[in-house]
Amino acid sequence: MKVDVQEIKSFQRKIREFYRQHGRELPFRLIDDPYAVTVSEIMLQQTQVDRVLPKYRAWLKKYPTWKKLSLASNKSILASWSGLGYNRRALYLKSIAEIIIEKYHGVMPSDIKELKQLPGIGEYTSHAILIFAFNKRLATVDTNIRKALLSEFNLPPDTSDSEIQELAQLVLPKTKIRQWHYALMDFAKTLPKEIHLIYKNKYKQSKFDGSIRQIRGEIIRQLTTQPFITHKDIAKITKRTETDIAQAVSDLQKDKIIIIKEDKIYLQK
């Protein structure tokens, strides 16, 4: 991957100018507290900003620190998460809080390897935390930034993640790394979707109505208002087949979201 120095400079100017005129001011762009940054980044995984905003504010009010979060019940956490989807993320966040309190004595590590060990934190989020909370000069690539780089440098849609990461590092400015990433993300939003992602139906999801997912959601919703539930209760509420319910329960169990004791279904822990 080689890119002309002048090309990099002009790209940087273009992105910076775009940000000066069209950059979004978002609450999680005004803070660098590692806890708040982590909460925002995990909420923002697979989830639009507009959906995250009210939940993010409410979450920080209710659980303002790692310590407070580590002491919260799963029931309370899942209730706060309701509406965001991918409920595993809420439990990941609580696990992270427990690890930070117990293993790191309340201080989030700033080492990439340590960060990636934490549940729910992968390639993108570990880098994002280092950039937004620890002010590191590092690049991170989400699908929007990927789209911006492919488009700007005329790269083929099948360019590998490692190549994109390398390019992102190459075009990284010397300073204001946080703003650079905000700018890239905002700029990328204005670009058309990647054709091959549409072609591969990457955004396609199976119908919600009648899905196992629908039952999963209902079970979790019920468990945020009562201590346990049975297969029979679920059948009555959802009017779904025993097979579908068994599947949903088994999936939730595998995801460590629920546990079963004497035919009763409880939230984990």
Add this chain to the structure above:
DNA sequence: ATCCCGTTGA
């Protein structure tokens, strides 16, 4: 009906 979009585990 379509759209958004990172991590995990097999």
Add this chain to the structure above:
DNA sequence: TCAACGGGAT
């Protein structure tokens, strides 16, 4: 490498 995970606005 790839399926599974999610719900609400439009």
